[in-house]
Amino acid sequence: MSITVLSNENPLGASPSASSVDIVAVHGLNEAKLDTWTDPRTNILWLRDLFPYEQLNVRVLAYGYEAENLSSSRDSTADRTLPYATTLIAALSSERELSNASERPIIFICHGFGGILVKRALAFSSTSRSKHVEHRRSIYVSTYGIIFMGTPHNGMSKEAIQAQGPWKNKITGLNQFQLGLRKHSEVLRDIADQFAPLMKNFSIYYFWEQTETSTAMGKIYIVDEHSAAPAQDNVDRSGIMATHSGMVKFSSSADAGYRVILATIRRFIKAGPEAIRSRWRNDEKLLAKERRAEAEALTVTQFLRRSSTIEAKSPKLNEFYTAPRCSTNYFTGRRAYAKVLKERLANPFASLNRSGSDLFDGSRRSNQKIFVVHGLGGSGKTEFCLKYVEENRPEYWGVFWIDASSEENAESGFASLGLEAGKGPTFAAGMHWLSTCSKSWLLVIDNADDPDMEVTKYIPRSGNGHVLITTRNPGVIDYATVGNFQFRGMDPEEAIALLLRYAHLPKEADGLNIQSRKLAEDIALELGYLALALRHAGATIRRNIYTLDKYLHYYLGWRRTMIGSPQIKNADEGNIITTWEIPFRKIVARASQFLEYKDAVDILHIFAFMHFESIPESIFQTFWNSTNGTETDLADYPDILQNRSMLNEEAHARVRGAFRVLGDYSIIDHDVDRSVCSLHPVVHAWTRSRLDPAEYKRWLGCTAAVLAHCISPHLEASGRKFRRESLPHIDSCLRALNVLFPSFPETTKQATEMDKFASVYAENGLWMQARGLQLKVIDLRMKKLGWRHEDTFQAKRNLGHIYWNLFQVEPCIEIQVNIMRSRLFKRPSLADWMSWPLWKPDHIEYCIALSDITQSLWLAGKNNLSKRAGEHAVKGLLKHRGPDDPATLTAMFNLGRTLHHLRDYERSHRYLVLVLQKRKRFFGPDHPDTLMARNELGTSFRALGRMDIAERLIANVLEARKRTLGEEHAYTLWSVNEYSKILCDRGRSATAVSMLEEIIPTVIRTLGEDHVGMSMTRGNLARAYSLNKRWDDAEGTLRRLTSTADPAHPHWIGLMCGYIHVRTKIGRIKETEDDCNKVLDVILKQKIIPLDDPRSLGTAETLLEIYREHGRNDDILTLKSRVPELMMDRGTRSSQFSLLYGADDDGRAPSQPRDVF
DSSP states (O other), X not given: OEEEEOSOSSTTTXXXXXXXXXXXXXXXXXXXXTGGGBXXXXXXXXXXXXXXXXXXXXXEEEEEOOHXXXXXXXXXXXXXXXXXXXXXXXXXXXXXXXXXXXXXXXXXXXXXXXXXXHHHHHHHHHTOOSGGGHHHHHHHHHEEEEEEESOOTTOBOHHHHHHTSSOOBXXXXXXXXXXXXXXXXXXXXXXXXXXXXXXGGSEEEEEEXXXXXXXXXXXXXXXXXXXXXXXXXXXXXXXXXXXTTGGGOOSSTTOHHHHHHHXXXXXXXXXXXXXXXXXXHHHHHHHHHHHHHHHHXXXXXXXXXXXXXXXXXXXXXXXXXXXXXXXXXXXXXXXXXXXXXXXXXXXXXXXXXOSTTOSBOXXXXXXXXXXXXXXXXXXXXHHHHHHHHHHHGGGOSXXXXXXXXXXHHHHHHHHHHHHHTTSOSSHHHHHHHHHHOXXXXXXXXXXXXXXXXXXXXXXXXXXXXXXXXXXXXXXXXXGOSSOEEEEOXXXXXXXXXXXXHHTTOHHHHTTOOHXXXXXXXXXXXXXXXXXXXXXXXXXXXXXXXXXXXXXXXXXXXXXXXXXXXXXXXXXHHHHHHHHHHHHHHHHHHHTTTOHHHHHHHHHHHHHTTSOSSOEETHHHHHHHHHHTTSOOOXXXXXXXXXXXXXXXXXXXXXXXXXXXXXXXXXXXXXXXXXXXXEOOHHHHHHHHHTSOHHHHHHHHHXXXXXXXXXXXXXXXXXXXXXXXXXXXXXXXXXXXXXXXXXXXOOSHHHHHHHHHHHHHHHHTTOHHHHHHHHHHHHHHHHHHTOTTSHXXXXXXXXXXXXXXXXXXXXXXXXXXXXXXXXXXXXXXXXXXXXXXXXXXXOOHHHHHHHHHHHHHHHHTTOXXXXXXXXXXXXXXXXXXXXXXXXXXXXXXXXXXXXXXXXXXXXXXXXXXXXXXXXXXXHHOTTXXXXXXXXXXXXXXXXXXXXXXXXXXXXXXXXXXXXHHTOTTSHXXXXXXXXXXXXXXXXXXXXXXXXXXXXXHHHHHHHTOXXXXXXXXXXXXXXXXXXXXXXXXXXXXXXXXXXXXXXXXXXXXXXXXXHHHHHHHHTTOHHHHHHHHHHHHHHHHHHXXXXXXXXHHHHHHHHHHHHHHHTTOHHHHHHHHHHOGGGGSOOTTOOOHHHHHTSOOTTSOOOSSOOOOO
């Protein structure tokens, strides 16, 4: 490796202040240092013989390296490029220092792979910030322009790589280095990602070849335009009418390509000196500032270390630990990385060695401790984190693991955290819990690979925790605040040890067998030292598929075959997939002879379409239970799922046998203690992509059917945990189905499966996802079955329930009215048409439709209509189903709630008592329907003035909902509101204020500002404020609520009554009079509530008092004619508003019951 000076030495006398430029030419792989730039016909070396370096006052240098050694290496591109890049920096900085030209501007001219080398060298130079290595940084600071000529930024085709030289071995195929030059190579992308942040500092010109090169395989472009000249902002691009080799050879100054390059260099020379002088000044200031910060941090470091020593004396207990599995017993190495990670998380101010060989690099923001582990798939990122959290578990109160392979999985993971914390099974609940937790925690966000994912969405904004992120996307490094690791291959010695341990060759691992270690070394080298590939290779050797001495020969042959697959994107993926394919082919070969091997193949094909983590073993038992005793056609299912006659023990043993085969070959991880299986993401993706289209469709359909069969149509409470844990697998399956079938669902079978999936989303409060699926189910069934089919009706009914829970009242009522009218004209039998009157049928389906619309009309404030529908539903269902049927109990409950809001308390109470007794006996005390009935019965006792039992019931429901649904579930928040009313009634309004103020942020976060739940909460808070005589707070809250509420809903009248009461207390009489008239106008015109309702009378009484105080007798007469109830003598009765809303004059809560809303 050397530098040749092609111009006269030091044209300007080597003055450091001279405005000269160094031009550095770096050749590619297939030609020598000077041959690259020399025209073979005229022997003209254009950089020396044509270029006017004396006229332009520049020095021309040609850098050379041993391209043959580099290209023949079996190491990966990134690993081999770094030593050559560091040598380029060392040679060039030394040459410039000896010439007294360290600050002279540089223009690089690069051909082919030479451009990759320069990019890596500049990235290395830019990280050299320490005072001891700042001479290396001079190359980065001094570089002004780069001319890339045929550089494969995005890789090369397989044919182009083969055409570049006699590299390909007929047996083994391309080596590691050559594979790393292929399109979509992760190592090339890695170098590009390191260079990308630096690009804005350079002037760049891309050139590509416009003439194909003749090869043994025909004419091809060695580096196509897309790879040589990526479309980017603020860069120049141009083609040169020559081949890849000829584009850097010129025989005359009249050559078109030469003239474009000469003009480019002249522009760079003109602009470069002043720009580089300015950059040197700015860089000196930046480094000085950083070094001052490092010096100041030393004091903090010493203090933190002393503090941590003191803190270490007190034991820490881990209470939460949600890692998906244990780390493998064979895990080895990365000890230095683990030590650095622990230091960085414990002390973010630890000194950084910013050389290119750093274990980590990161910015110094101190608001959060976020560390990123990034690198190739299969490089051991997840395994490293598993080992780290296991070893450091005692240091954290909680260790939490989030799978971020998709947004759905990440949100589901946080929802599980929220449920674990008792807050509720929602993403917002889990995120809020961690953000506000004062105890120490560690959050691992695993597989955040998607470039389009907004990773910051899954990082808690605050809290006393550390965040560890694993990713294949280098862009995530931007979020690291205390550092990052980049994993490629393992350390060679650690890789050899890992391979031998997986192969169960302990003596060789300890170095006792030199020959075996040499074989292992060759295998590890060819596998790129990738942890996952080493694991699979070791398992293959352990199972005697191939011996240690034969493995490499057969592996290379398999890889040559596999690498041609379009699904394999890069060399590292090819290494991993090949090591996996070898043992899997052996399992397939034995499937015809051994049942457990056949089952293993079938089970793996099912796993391919589930999520790769935490696949429950119980899914098979649940499937068998669901099909046992049914007429389900199992002909299309694998054999292990078809045998209905197997006993539970026999079936369980058969599944375990298949798991044991897959585990022995290291294809899956089977956690026996947790009864779950997992696959590595790269392997999981390959299990899908290796299937031909017909098999892909078959196994995807089979997996969807298995999942759907595991979902009971009755959604029994006993299966709720299993269904919640199935959500990631349903997500995974649905994504694959939507890709394969553009208009999914396309069959009634698929619609049935989607209907079940929607029910699981709905059960877990994911109403929006459930709505989207249910709409597709209805659309398909309408087309295939027609609107009169029972399955279509059921899908519509399910959609109505989803709308109800989303509080989307209008579409809910619309679809339920549609069902009711359809049921009116579609009757099961002729006898049902004989009922009288004809327009009031009582068959079961019609009565169930009436029951559904009863609760929706109640929610819409149409209580009189709700009552009529409910009474008809209860009468018909009692007649046909009896009082114990769940549908009858639901109709009774809906009617009882409506009667309560119509103030028919006694009748309502009888219905609610009956419903609660039967639901408790049939469903159990903690079933959601039982809790709903108990909550409503509590409000009934409150209305009847039986406060002790009302408080006991509602408090019981609140605690049960916290326990089963979580603190942030909408129904739990509903119970908080009901309990606050009891507290206000019993003179504990201050406690009610605290309770309601505490849940306001939760309601905003989980339901939103515009949700009816927020209006209910703020309305109850306003009442509590008034009881505490916090009139201004009450007035402000009610002013906002009344301005947004719907005047056609009774809720608006209740809010206005409170507003009137509060304004009266603070003396705003004129506004109160206007409000009273507005409310009475609505009541009289729209008849939302009757005139004898306490809210109507309270409004009229307030208006009457205002008129009396001002002697407005005519207005009094008019008012009494509008509200005849006022003609009655009310001499000794309390104000209706005092009973309904506020406090008596002495500040005590009224003793009589009230119900505002």
